[in-house]
Amino acid sequence: MKMRQNHPFDTKNCFVPTSDIIAVEETEFNKKQHNIGKWQKMAKPHAFTVYYVKKARNHRWRCSDVTFWCVDEHLCNQWIQALKELLEMQKSRPKQLLVYINPYGGRRQGKRIYEQKVAPLFSLASISTDVVITEHANHAKDNLFEVNINKYDGVVCVGGDGMFSEVMHGLIGRMQKDSGIDQNNPKAPLVQCNIRIGIIPAGSTDCICYSTVGIIDPVTSALHIIVGDCQPLDVSSVHHNNTFLKYSVSLLGYGFYGDILKDSEKKRWMGPMRYDYSGFKTFLSHHYYEGTISFQPARHTLGSPRDKDSCRTGCYICKKSEQQLAEQHKECGLKREEDEEEWKVIKGKFLAINAVNMSCACPRSPKGLSPAAHLADGSADLILVRKCSRFDFLRYLVRHTNQDDQFDFSFVDVYRVKSFQFTSKLSEDNESNVTDIGKKRFGQFCRDHPACCCNSANSTWNCDGETLDSSAIEVRVHCQLMKLFARGIEENCKGEAAYSQSSIEQLL
Numbered sequence: 001m002k003m004r005q006n007h008p009f010d011t012k013n014c015f016v017p018t019s020d021i022i023a024v025e026e027t028e029f030n031k032k033q034h035n036i037g038k039w040q041k042m043a044k045p046h047a048f049t050v051y052y053v054k055k056a057r058n059h060r061w062r063c064s065d066v067t068f069w070c071v072d073e074h075l076c077n078q079w080i081q082a083l084k085e086l087l088e089m090q091k092s093r094p095k096q097l098l099v100y101i102n103p104y105g106g107r108r109q110g111k112r113i114y115e116q117k118v119a120p121l122f123s124l125a126s127i128s129t130d131v132v133i134t135e136h137a138n139h140a141k142d143n144l145f146e147v148n149i150n151k152y153d154g155v156v157c158v159g160g161d162g163m164f165s166e167v168m169h170g171l172i173g174r175m176q177k178d179s180g181i182d183q184n185n186p187k188a189p190l191v192q193c194n195i196r197i198g199i200i201p202a203g204s205t206d207c208i209c210y211s212t213v214g215i216i217d218p219v220t221s222a223l224h225i226i227v228g229d230c231q232p233l234d235v236s237s238v239h240h241n242n243t244f245l246k247y248s249v250s251l252l253g254y255g256f257y258g259d260i261l262k263d264s265e266k267k268r269w270m271g272p273m274r275y276d277y278s279g280f281k282t283f284l285s286h287h288y289y290e291g292t293i294s295f296q297p298a299r300h301t302l303g304s305p306r307d308k309d310s311c312r313t314g315c316y317i318c319k320k321s322e323q324q325l326a327e328q329h330k331e332c333g334l335k336r337e338e339d340e341e342e343w344k345v346i347k348g349k350f351l352a353i354n355a356v357n358m359s360c361a362c363p364r365s366p367k368g369l370s371p372a373a374h375l376a377d378g379s380a381d382l383i384l385v386r387k388c389s390r391f392d393f394l395r396y397l398v399r400h401t402n403q404d405d406q407f408d409f410s411f412v413d414v415y416r417v418k419s420f421q422f423t424s425k426l427s428e429d430n431e432s433n434v435t436d437i438g439k440k441r442f443g444q445f446c447r448d449h450p451a452c453c454c455n456s457a458n459s460t461w462n463c464d465g466e467t468l469d470s471s472a473i474e475v476r477v478h479c480q481l482m483k484l485f486a487r488g489i490e491e492n493c494k495g496e497a498a499y500s501q502s503s504i505e506q507l508l
């Protein structure tokens, strides 16, 4: 049997694992193609085209295609049939997706990006979609409590980290509501969310996309959704006084990153540039904050924040945590003595407190705030940057952008934790003396005079790009609470990965 590619002079073999096939379609007879090369000899050619994932450099994926021609119509149809059956066997692929687009995220290109780059690929892969273009903040989140969620194999959000956070809150919240779990109870065992979320990056930082896919590229992300990838993700719950505040998957930042976010919200019109402007301004203001942080070290994980190796596709440290989680679920009757485990307490003056569930790599900081943090190990890295000079803080920040170790400073400490609590000195003082409004006034005075570095005002928590109302918080990491359409960052940029047994080449 002879089937050939449509490039007559291309003698290269084409290997495509079935897991990388996007679609198979019958190809219309085209006179121009017929008139070139060897196909002239064919009486009436029949053809089909295989669309597949082509892996390019820097984790970028593209949709490529190859067309096979032959004279026998029946044979051609048999091939199409056989390949379609192979695709049907890929059970992890989504068929029905719910899509939320934030038209105002990042450079306000969300709608265009989806329509031009993503929708055609979904349609090629025969994925049906219900698309909601959000009209206001919390539209997607509220909507997720109302829709018939079981109809969908996944939810896609087109936007930045803030938009992802909204969709995640909708999904996890809906899951807990349906299972009768009270989110306000900080100790409640949360129900895992098995409906995967896909992120089409169209925001300002897009750190969650970058840290889980390795590139900010809407087409690459769409292809990860189409092939049905699955990456579990740790989620932290944030409470204050037995009241649920938020969930976080990337950064929970007090001090520097909180102040940047708060200032930048007023400058939304600047687009992604607002972070550079507010970053510079916040750096100059050099505010530090006094408070107490207590945490439980994550003894269950194999890794440490100072490891040289980072979390990659198929990470064994995350797999180990997954096994431990499964064992815990099995013996759910036996309550773990989590509360009796040790707490460490640190009091101090901090320029920044960053708790990260993942590396938080993004184009501004390609290795991230904690390069060795894991996506799904059930822990967060708690980074404490103590009061230091502006020059030293700049040295620390610069190391986010180069290869040097950002934890190798006397004023920086890092711990791998499974839970932590923070109270600012101000709120401790206020609790002991509520009527002391003089202090609050002084705090306002300081905010209005950025040259002052004193610590009488509170900072704000930056929770995945959203601000929190409370400075005193209680945080707990929930191992692999949700899943993304991603596979983590692949070790080899270019597709040297092992091919699956069932490649088309073998069938030929």
Ligand SMILES: CCCCCCCCCCCCC/C=C/[C@@H](O)[C@H](COP(=O)(O)O)NC(C)=O
Binding pocket: 160, 161, 162, 163, 203, 204, 205, 206, 207, 250, 251, 257, 260, 261, 275, 360, 362, 364, 365, 369, 397, 398, 400, 401, 462, 463, 464, 465, 466
């Ligand atoms: C002198 C050189 C200083 C360079 C410092 C570069 C550090 C950049 C580290 C970025 C940290 C990423 C953490 C991600 C946060 C996002 O959740 C949040 C919201 O992102 P969004 O606007 O929703 O896409 N963005 C910010 C800047 O707070």
Ligand SMILES: Nc1ncnc2c1ncn2[C@@H]1O[C@H](COP(=O)(O)OP(=O)(O)O)[C@@H](O)[C@H]1O
Binding pocket: 101, 102, 103, 104, 105, 106, 107, 133, 134, 135, 136, 137, 138, 139, 158, 159, 160, 161, 162, 163, 164, 166, 202, 203, 204, 205, 206, 465, 466
């Ligand atoms: N239609 C809308 N109008 C205003 N805000 C919205 C809308 N849709 C979503 N949002 C909110 O916008 C915030 C920022 O969105 P995001 O997509 O993360 O953009 P960026 O990365 O630029 O911050 C999110 O918190 C989200 O809740």
Ligand SMILES: [Ca+2]
Binding pocket: 234, 356, 357, 358, 373, 374, 375, 376, 377, 378, 379, 380
């Ligand atoms: Ca983690």
